[in-house]
Amino acid sequence: MRTEDDLITALRGGADDAPMPDLIAGVARLRRRRGRRRTHLLAAAAVIAVASTGTAVTLRGGEVAPAHPAVTTSASVAPPSGGPIAPAPAKISTVRAADIWPEALFTMPAKNADGWRYRPITALSATEVLLSAESSFERAGRFEIYDSSSGKSRVVTEVPKNPDLEGYITQTAAVDGRTMAWFSFGQQADGTPVRDIWTAPLAGGQARLVTTRTGPDADIDEIAVNGDRVIWSLAQGGVWEVPSTGGTPRRLPGSDGLHLIRWPWAGDVGSGPGDRERGQTKVVDLTNGFVSEVAAQKDVTGLRCAPFWCVGRAKSGGFVQRIDGTGSLRTRKLVHIGPLTPYPILDRFLWTGSSVYDMRTGRLATIDNPSTWYGSGTSSEPSTILYWGASKGDNPDKFRVLNLAAVPPAQ
Amino acid sequence: MQRGALFKRLGGVEFEDFVRARGPALLRYGYVLSGNPDDAADLVQEALLKLSDTWRRVRNKDNPEAYVRTIMARQHISWWRRRRREHLTDDVPEGSYTDRHATGELWRELASLPRKQRTVLVLRYFEDLPDQEIADILGISCGTVRSQAFRALQTLRVRPAMLERRRT
Numbered sequence: 001m002r003t004e005d006d007l008i009t010a011l012r013g014g015a016d017d018a019p020m021p022d023l024i025a026g027v028a029r030l031r032r033r034r035g036r037r038r039t040h041l042l043a044a045a046a047v048i049a050v051a052s053t054g055t056a057v058t059l060r061g062g063e064v065a066p067a068h069p070a071v072t073t074s075a076s077v078a079p080p081s082g083g084p085i086a087p088a089p090a091k092i093s094t095v096r097a098a099d100i101w102p103e104a105l106f107t108m109p110a111k112n113a114d115g116w117r118y119r120p121i122t123a124l125s126a127t128e129v130l131l132s133a134e135s136s137f138e139r140a141g142r143f144e145i146y147d148s149s150s151g152k153s154r155v156v157t158e159v160p161k162n163p164d165l166e167g168y169i170t171q172t173a174a175v176d177g178r179t180m181a182w183f184s185f186g187q188q189a190d191g192t193p194v195r196d197i198w199t200a201p202l203a204g205g206q207a208r209l210v211t212t213r214t215g216p217d218a219d220i221d222e223i224a225v226n227g228d229r230v231i232w233s234l235a236q237g238g239v240w241e242v243p244s245t246g247g248t249p250r251r252l253p254g255s256d257g258l259h260l261i262r263w264p265w266a267g268d269v270g271s272g273p274g275d276r277e278r279g280q281t282k283v284v285d286l287t288n289g290f291v292s293e294v295a296a297q298k299d300v301t302g303l304r305c306a307p308f309w310c311v312g313r314a315k316s317g318g319f320v321q322r323i324d325g326t327g328s329l330r331t332r333k334l335v336h337i338g339p340l341t342p343y344p345i346l347d348r349f350l351w352t353g354s355s356v357y358d359m360r361t362g363r364l365a366t367i368d369n370p371s372t373w374y375g376s377g378t379s380s381e382p383s384t385i386l387y388w389g390a391s392k393g394d395n396p397d398k399f400r401v402l403n404l405a406a407v408p409p410a411q
Numbered sequence: 412m413q414r415g416a417l418f419k420r421l422g423g424v425e426f427e428d429f430v431r432a433r434g435p436a437l438l439r440y441g442y443v444l445s446g447n448p449d450d451a452a453d454l455v456q457e458a459l460l461k462l463s464d465t466w467r468r469v470r471n472k473d474n475p476e477a478y479v480r481t482i483m484a485r486q487h488i489s490w491w492r493r494r495r496r497e498h499l500t501d502d503v504p505e506g507s508y509t510d511r512h513a514t515g516e517l518w519r520e521l522a523s524l525p526r527k528q529r530t531v532l533v534l535r536y537f538e539d540l541p542d543q544e545i546a547d548i549l550g551i552s553c554g555t556v557r558s559q560a561f562r563a564l565q566t567l568r569v570r571p572a573m574l575e576r577r578r579t
Contacts (some may be wrong), residue, residue: 001570002517004536010517011443011537018442019452023434024427026456027463276449313449372435394431 020353022375032171032185033235033272089362092333097356097365097402104406106148107390110399113153116141118399120387121173122379124202126406129385130156130175132378140170143180143200148403157200157207162186165194172380174224176263178202179244181210181225183232193218197230199244211242211249221271222380224263231286233260235270239286258284261343262381265307271342279303279312283323295325306343306382309359311350320350320359333357333364345382349404356386356402360410371396426466430459433476440480443537444487444530446522458482481548484534488527488549520567528563531556 098105108129111117116133119140124130127149135141143156162168165186173182184196195218200207210230213220217240223232231241231252239255242248258266264287267280283292283305294310296303297319303312305323311334312319318334321327334350334357341351350357353374355366367374371389384404389396434455441451458479462469469475521529527549534545535556542560546553564571 001568003570004564006517007532007564007567007569008536010515010521011533013515014446014518014521015439015443015537017448018435018439019448020435020438021452023430023438023452023455023459026452027430027459030456030460031463373431394428 020372020374022373025375025378089327089329089359092329092331092357092362092364094333094355094364094366097367100363100365101402101407103408104403105401106403107398107400108146108148108151109153110389110396112142112144118144118146120375120377120383120385120399120401122175122377122381122383123385123403123405124175124177126403129377129401129403130173130180130202130379132159132170132173143173145202148401154204156180156202156204160184160198160207160209162196164188171195171220172223172378174263174380175202176225176227178227179225181223181230181244183220183223188214195220197223197232197242199225199230208244208246210244210246213249217249222260224260224380226263231260231263233258233266235272237268237270239266252286254289255284255286258286260380261306267305269304276342277301280305280310283307292323294323295321297321297325297328302342304343306347308347309344311342311344311359318350318352318357320357327359341376341382343382345384345404348410349407351376351386356404358407358410367400367402369400425470426463429470429475433479437476437479437483440533440537441483443533444483446518446529454483454487455479457486480538484530484548485550488530517567524563524566528559528566531559532563535560 103126109118112131112133114133114135116135118131118133121130121132121143124145127147129146129148131144131146131153132140133142133144140159142158144153145156146153159170162184165188168184168186170182170184173180175181178201179199180202181197181199184198186194186196188194192214195213197210197213197220198207199210216236217234219235220232221235223230225231225244228244229241230244231239233239233255237255237257237259239252239258239260240249241252242250255266257268259268259270261267261283264285266284266286268282268284269275269278269280279294279296279301280303281294281296283294284290285292285307292307294303294305296312297314300312300314300319300321303310303319303321305311308323310321310323312321314330316330317332318330320329320331320334334352344350344359348358348360350359354369355364357364367386367388369388370392372392372394374386374388376387377383377385386402386404387399390398390400437455437458438451441454442448445451445454461482462475462479466475469478521532524532530549531545534540534548535542540548542553542556545556549556561571
């Protein structure tokens with residue numbers, strides 16, 4: 001028999017393995033989803049109407065055809081169908097991020113010149129980070145870019161307000177190297193949800209209102225920008241696009257049930273509370289309609305592929321595989337794969353909060369975090385910026401940043 | 412993005428301060444309740460979302476942390492009701508029962524308990540609360556608290572030596 005003291009010891013010992021996600025970001029995300037869910041219920045009829053779906057992005061004639069014949073992809077990794085397959089790492093080796101990726105780590109101010117708190121969005125290059133500077137708590141007032149090579153930041157644009165709407169808040173942003181796009185959330189006096197979609201040149205300049213969506217069409221979950229188009233998906237599934245210069249938004253044919261992951265890829269699971277356990281079953285390249293089916297294993301939940309490597313949860317902890325089912329790995333070392341960053345970052349990295357796993361090399365890079373928290377960038381696509389306090393406590397003057405876009409290619 | 416920058420009505424930074432200060436402790440509590448890192452984070456975030464809605468009132472009148480912990484305990488049990496079918500297979504403990512006293516093993520076996528029983532144990536042995544307070548938090552009778560605890564201890568083969576001392 002065991003004693004009650006054994007039980008107390010087991011509970012306290014178990015608590016030491018508790019996850020430490022960024023709760024502020026998590027609660028904000030949850031609140032955003034609640035807003036979505038209300039809209040979702042209002043739009044129930046529309047949801048039922050889009051529930052039947054084929055597996056390819058097709059035009060009306062039924063032929064598989066490019067959704068964007070003219071666009072060039074900004075993606076840096078090979079699509080699921082192409083390229084030689086390197087052998088998958090057979091086991092995990094633990095290293096320090098500071099030892100193997102010194103060029104990707106830097107320290108930056110946690111506030112801008114006006115004392116506004118920075119919130120990283122994502123990396124633009126090996127040295128540049130796109131930031132939201134908050135004029136008041138969680139309220140983006142300005143977008144800025146910090147360059148770690150010069151140690152200086154510059155303004156991209158002031159974030160416009162809309163006094164006609166209640167609760168006007170800037171939501172998810174996306175970048176394509178030249179332009180940033182984001183949507184803002186608000187509601188009319190009668191409660192009708194409204195989303196304004198904005199763009200601004202990363203070189204600096206005024207924000208431009210591209211389009212406004214209301215009612216069921218306003219329930220945006222993810223956004224992307226690609227050259228002359230802004231693309232977004234809805235919480236209930238379905239991908240839309242509009243020219244960056246404005247015009248009439250168009251729903252991409254055959255995009256029923258799809259959610260943007262990272263341009264040009266979309267998947268068939270959303271980010272709502274009910275989707276967490278559900279595994280992704282396919283990856284769709286929106287530029288050509290190519291569909292890659294995910295070869296999933298039965299005991300794995302929450303599988304997310306973006307687009308070639310997949311991550312999920314198995315009973316024994318974290319789970320990694322390629323989309324075709326090869327290279328699978330189950331390990332307790334990745335047990336904290338969390339809701340912060342459900343998709344692989346750059347089709348390569350997993351962020352557990354205390355370490356980064358490189359799926360291509362099998363290395364688990366631990367971070368030295370003196371603070372009590374950590375975060376990841378807030379971009380719509382999986383952010384390449386991971387950060388935490390550079391000093392003890394909760395409110396540091398400086399962030400320590402790991403820019404995964406600065407990590408050299410896997411050998 | 413400013414994912415849901417929605418604390419604007421809540422006295423803003425004060426709420427954030429609370430989350431930053433007490434978040435780690437709440438996550439530990441959530442993890443002990445659920446035994447699963449994702450569920451722990453969900454539990455805490457759900458409870459904090461509710462807290463944020465009533466922040467001004469709770470901040471001034473009550474103990475916000477006790478409020479959050481109560482929400483978490485109740486939420487955990489109600490989730491169990493809702494997710495019962497999905498979680499059944501996950502809740503089978505790994506490995507077979509043995510008579511070893513390893514606390515890691517005991518931790519794993521906690522996953523075999525129904526959530527209500529687990530919650531009662533957590534409130535009693537992790538939070539160190541008297542049975543009457545547990546009953547108030549969970550909205551059940553003191554007798555139910557004792558019977559739930561008794562069954563849970565029996566399943567885990569824990570001898571209830573301290574039971575009398577803890578009763579109020």
